Amino acid sequence: MNQNSMSASLGSGVRTAAPAPAQSLPLSSADLPVVALGGLLALTVAYGHAAATAAGIALAGLSLLVTLIVLVFARRQLRADPRAASFARMATGLAIATVLMGIAADVLLLAAAWIVSGRLMAGLIGHVGEWAEARSAARRASISFAVGDLALVGAAILLAIGAGSTEISAITAAVPTMANGFTIPAAFLLVIAALARCALPPFSSWLMRSLAAPTPVSALMHAGFVNAGGFLLVRFAPVLETATSARFTLFIIGLAAALFGSAIMLVRSDVKGSLAASTVAQMGFMLLTVALGAYAAALWHMVAHGMFKAWLFLGSSGTISTASPAAKGLPKPWPAAIALATLASALVFNLTGEGTALLPVGLACAALLSALAIGLRAIPRSPLGLMVAAAPLLLIALNAAALTMMSALQVNAAQPLIPDYAQFGLLSVLLAGWVVQQRIASGEAALPPALFARLMHVANPTA
Numbered sequence: 001m002n003q004n005s006m007s008a009s010l011g012s013g014v015r016t017a018a019p020a021p022a023q024s025l026p027l028s029s030a031d032l033p034v035v036a037l038g039g040l041l042a043l044t045v046a047y048g049h050a051a052a053t054a055a056g057i058a059l060a061g062l063s064l065l066v067t068l069i070v071l072v073f074a075r076r077q078l079r080a081d082p083r084a085a086s087f088a089r090m091a092t093g094l095a096i097a098t099v100l101m102g103i104a105a106d107v108l109l110l111a112a113a114w115i116v117s118g119r120l121m122a123g124l125i126g127h128v129g130e131w132a133e134a135r136s137a138a139r140r141a142s143i144s145f146a147v148g149d150l151a152l153v154g155a156a157i158l159l160a161i162g163a164g165s166t167e168i169s170a171i172t173a174a175v176p177t178m179a180n181g182f183t184i185p186a187a188f189l190l191v192i193a194a195l196a197r198c199a200l201p202p203f204s205s206w207l208m209r210s211l212a213a214p215t216p217v218s219a220l221m222h223a224g225f226v227n228a229g230g231f232l233l234v235r236f237a238p239v240l241e242t243a244t245s246a247r248f249t250l251f252i253i254g255l256a257a258a259l260f261g262s263a264i265m266l267v268r269s270d271v272k273g274s275l276a277a278s279t280v281a282q283m284g285f286m287l288l289t290v291a292l293g294a295y296a297a298a299l300w301h302m303v304a305h306g307m308f309k310a311w312l313f314l315g316s317s318g319t320i321s322t323a324s325p326a327a328k329g330l331p332k333p334w335p336a337a338i339a340l341a342t343l344a345s346a347l348v349f350n351l352t353g354e355g356t357a358l359l360p361v362g363l364a365c366a367a368l369l370s371a372l373a374i375g376l377r378a379i380p381r382s383p384l385g386l387m388v389a390a391a392p393l394l395l396i397a398l399n400a401a402a403l404t405m406m407s408a409l410q411v412n413a414a415q416p417l418i419p420d421y422a423q424f425g426l427l428s429v430l431l432a433g434w435v436v437q438q439r440i441a442s443g444e445a446a447l448p449p450a451l452f453a454r455l456m457h458v459a460n461p462t463a
Helices: 003-013 029-046 054-077 084-103 107-125 132-163 168-177 180-198 205-212 215-220 228-235 237-241 244-267 271-292 295-316 334-351 355-377 384-409 420-441 449-459
Strands: none
Touching: 029 084, 054 084, 054 215, 054 228, 054 295, 054 384, 084 107, 084 215, 084 228, 107 132, 107 168, 107 180, 107 215, 107 228, 132 168, 132 180, 132 205, 168 237, 180 228, 180 237, 180 244, 180 271, 205 215, 205 271, 215 271, 215 295, 228 237, 228 271, 228 295, 237 244, 244 271, 244 420, 244 449, 271 295, 271 355, 295 355, 295 384, 334 355, 334 420, 355 384, 355 420
C-alpha cells in the first residue's frame, strides 16, 4: 500500500473536530433601537458635538444614577412580569436619550433626544398594555409630550434661523443682537415645552394619570425626565432673559402649580397619588426659581428633588400606613416657629447681596427645618437618637454645600425678575399658606366641603 492510499484509508476513519462556532452577543432585534441610541451618543462625543455645561452634567448625572438604582430595583419587583425585559430596554434607552440631551451641543440634536425620551416615557407609562387605564394614560401623555415637542422644534428652528447656526453656543452668543421677532416667540415656545415636560398646568393630568404604570416607571420619571424642563430653560437662559413677558408668564404658572400641587396633596389618600401631586408642586417651585433667574438654585432643586422623589416612589410600593391622618402634619407650634425662623434667615440672606434666590432658598430652608423638626420628634431614647437628630443637620449642611458649589458653576441671571423686597413679601405669603396647610394636614383645621369636593375631582382625572 502506497503512502497516498494509506493516508486515504486513515482519513476515512478519523474525523477532525469542527471549529467551535463564534460566541454571538445576546442581542435581539428589540435591542437594536437602544444600541442605535448608544451608538449615536458615542458618535456625538467622538465627533465633538458634545458640550459640558453645569445644567447638562446635572441632568446626565441624575439620569444615570437614578436609572441604575431603578433597574436594580425592577429586577426584583418585576421578576414575574413578562415585559420585564422590555422595561429594562426602554429604561436604558431613556437614560441614553437623557444623557444625549444633556450634553448635546447642537439644538437639533437636543430636540431629537428630547422627542425620543418622550416617546420612550409614553411607552413606559403604557407598560401594562392590556389595561385600558394604562393605555389611556399613555395616550394622554403622548398628546402632552407632542405639544411640548412641537414647541421645542419651533423654538429650535427660530433660533437657528436667527443665529444662522444650529450650535447652541452660537445661538446664545447671537441672542443679544438677534431680532425680537425670533427671541420672544422662541422664549414662549421654550416655556411651553418646559411646562409640558414638567407636568405643570394645563399639562398636569398626564402625570396624575401615569400612576397606572408600575412603581419603577414612576421612579424613573424623576431620573431627569420630568425635571428636564428646568434644564431646558437654564440651557437657553439668554433667550428667556430677552423676553420679560415670558419670564413673568413662567413665574405665574409656576406659582399657581406650586399652590395647586400642594392643595391636591391634602386630598389624595394614596401614597403614589400624593407623591405625584407633590411633584407638580415641586416642579412649579423649580420653574418659578428659573423665572426669577436663580439658575443655580433651580439646578440643585432638580437634582435633589429627582433623587429624593425617586427614592420615595421606590419605597411606596411596600408602604402600609397605620398612622392617623393627623400624623401628616406638624403640630403646634412647629409650623409657626419654622416660618418665623425662615423669614429671619431670609433677612440675613438678603443682607449678603444674594437676593436673586431669596424666595427659593427661603422655601428650601423651611423644608429642611421641617425635616429637622420631624427628626427631633422621632428621636428614640437610646444612643441611636443622636444619629437620628444628626441626620437632618447633615442634610442641611449638605444642601448648603451643594448649593454653594452649584452657584460657582452656574451663573444666575444678570437681572432678577422681581426685587428682593417683593420676593420677601411673596415668601411671607407662601409661608403663611404653608402654616395653614400644616394645620389641615395635622387635623387642626379642615377644608371647606365644596373646595374639598372640587379638589377631589381634579385630583382624580378621568378620560
